[in-house]
Amino acid sequence: MIEGTPPDASLAETQLDTLSLWTACMDRLSQEIPEQQFNTWIRPLSATVAADGSRVVVSVANRFKMDWIRAQYATRITALLESIQGAPVVLELALAPREGPSRTAPAPRTVQDQVLAELPDLAPAEATVPSGPKTRLNPALAFSTLVEGSANRMARAAAMHVAGSLGQLYNPLFIYGGVGLGKTHLVHAIGNHLLADRPQAKVLYIHAEQFVSDVVKSYQRKTFDEFKERYHSLDLLLIDDVQFFANKERTQEEFFNAFEALLAKKSHIVLTSDTYPKGLADIHERLVSRFDSGLTVAIEPPELEMRVAILINKAAVENAVMPEEVAFFVAKNVRSNVRELEGALRKILAYSRFNQKEISIQLARDALKDLLSIQNRQISVENIQKTVADFYKIKVADMYSKKRPASIARPRQIAMFLAKELTQKSLPEIGELFGGRDHTTVLHAVRKIGAERQQNTELNQQLHVLEQTLKG
Numbered sequence: 178m179i180e181g182t183p184p185d186a187s188l189a190e191t192q193l194d195t196l197s198l199w200t201a202c203m204d205r206l207s208q209e210i211p212e213q214q215f216n217t218w219i220r221p222l223s224a225t226v227a228a229d230g231s232r233v234v235v236s237v238a239n240r241f242k243m244d245w246i247r248a249q250y251a252t253r254i255t256a257l258l259e260s261i262q263g264a265p266v267v268l269e270l271a272l273a274p275r276e277g278p279s280r281t282a283p284a285p286r287t288v289q290d291q292v293l294a295e296l297p298d299l300a301p302a303e304a305t306v307p308s309g310p311k312t313r314l315n316p317a318l319a320f321s322t323l324v325e326g327s328a329n330r331m332a333r334a335a336a337m338h339v340a341g342s343l344g345q346l347y348n349p350l351f352i353y354g355g356v357g358l359g360k361t362h363l364v365h366a367i368g369n370h371l372l373a374d375r376p377q378a379k380v381l382y383i384h385a386e387q388f389v390s391d392v393v394k395s396y397q398r399k400t401f402d403e404f405k406e407r408y409h410s411l412d413l414l415l416i417d418d419v420q421f422f423a424n425k426e427r428t429q430e431e432f433f434n435a436f437e438a439l440l441a442k443k444s445h446i447v448l449t450s451d452t453y454p455k456g457l458a459d460i461h462e463r464l465v466s467r468f469d470s471g472l473t474v475a476i477e478p479p480e481l482e483m484r485v486a487i488l489i490n491k492a493a494v495e496n497a498v499m500p501e502e503v504a505f506f507v508a509k510n511v512r513s514n515v516r517e518l519e520g521a522l523r524k525i526l527a528y529s530r531f532n533q534k535e536i537s538i539q540l541a542r543d544a545l546k547d548l549l550s551i552q553n554r555q556i557s558v559e560n561i562q563k564t565v566a567d568f569y570k571i572k573v574a575d576m577y578s579k580k581r582p583a584s585i586a587r588p589r590q591i592a593m594f595l596a597k598e599l600t601q602k603s604l605p606e607i608g609e610l611f612g613g614r615d616h617t618t619v620l621h622a623v624r625k626i627g628a629e630r631q632q633n634t635e636l637n638q639q640l641h642v643l644e645q646t647l648k649g
């Protein structure tokens with residue numbers, strides 16, 4: 178896929194049969210994409226098709242939409258065009274010439290254009306769409322679509338505060354939590370909210386890895402002035418997953434400079450990470466202490482009711498009705514994070530549409546058969562014992578043995594902690610599975626490891642690895 182300039186006259190005059198290529202593609206997309214998304218992003222597009230069908234230039238109203246179409250739909254559109262055409266098709270995205278209210282607006286050039294020109298542009302109100310430099314914000318990730326619960330209440334409140342009074346309190350705002358819990362969603366929501374209020378604000382969302390690559394590129398191309406200009410002039414910098422700065426000396430230095438420059442001019446910085454600042458490994462102390470100098474808030478895994486609310490909301494967005502009992506069933510079985518909940522929901526919706534059956538517990542059970550069996554298999558105490566024993570290179574049998582040397586007792590305590598965290602088993606049940614130990618022994622282990630984790634970076638990392646391994 179190529180990004181082009183406005184459609185040029187070199188394209189041969191479109192034939193009706195080639196035009197039908199685009200119409201057929203639109204038809205197929207309308208069946209695949211939820212109606213609201215189709216109306217917002219796809220329906221307003223118009224296309225010019227080369228006479229032999231080998232090249233399709235799609236006109237997009239502005240750069241913002243162009244980025245969005247490129248990221249979300251271009252691959253699919255190309256694939257559909259090629260499957261309809263039965264031959265390779267080059268898809269180009271082009272900015273449509275600005276159409277003002279004046280008579281100078283160019284006349285639509287194709288039949289398709291004429292039809293489409295008459296359709297209302299159903300995209301979100303342009304006033305909320307940022308103009309100016311690329312923000313990399315996803316407009317769908319807003320406060321309004323983020324379900325609130327005790328797991329994210331504080332983070333959400335802090336984020337809303339920042340979005341509403343930039344550069345004042347909570348600077349930097351550091352949001353941390355495990356994968357798929359809504360950190361990225363929250364930072365996009367801050368940016369989108371700010372731009373809706375102040376469309377001219379300079380906002381940039383960037384993933385830490387992209388920042389690393391920007392640093393590398395500006396070194397290679399000797400374009401450091403541009404780099405500085407770009408980052409140091411922002412009003413709001415949203416940077417995701419800063420744990421990726423680990424061991425990147427040069428990047429850390431440049432980020433430190435950007436950080437100082439932005440704070441000095443009262444611009445706001447929001448960072449996310451998978452752990453709290455002091456838990457970050459291989460990042461300079463001076464940077465860590467800067468990260469921790471504003472407000473640090475956690476996003477916890479969502480509790481049951483919140484998971485239910487998320488499922489019901491997301492189903493409604495897809496125009497589907499998810500009965501509460503089904504939502505409870507799914508939420509009880511998919512516990513680790515919201516991304517997994519979304520995956521489960523997608524499977525259920527697809528299964529229901531494909532089989533033309535209403536959503537029920539039985540349907541959810543069938544749709545999630547693989548997922549449920551994997552989960553049940555993975556989150557057993559036996560599995561935890563084996564995984565922890567392998568990790569610390571001790572025998573599984575030592576998990577139940579009465580041996581007490583620290584090299585064995587500690588992994589055993591870690592396994593007990595994970596058993597409590599990752600399974601539904603009670604303390605006495607866990608004690609039983611660890612060689613008939615008393616529930617107070619398990620409670621002691623759970624508290625000890627939980628408290629130590631907050632202080633001990635190495636232990637925190639090890640637990641993180643173990644949790645990810647167990648969750649698959």
Ligand SMILES: Nc1ncnc2c1ncn2[C@@H]1O[C@H](COP(=O)(O)OP(=O)(O)OP(=O)(O)O)[C@@H](O)[C@H]1O
Nearest residue numbers: 322323324355356357358359360361362487515516
């Ligand atoms: N409270 C919530 N309400 C609605 N949707 C949510 C909520 N939390 C997360 N999501 C959705 O779950 C998905 C995963 O969230 P997100 O990408 O923000 O997670 P993350 O914490 O940034 O994960 P990672 O560490 O992997 O980057 C997204 O589609 C997001 O919109």
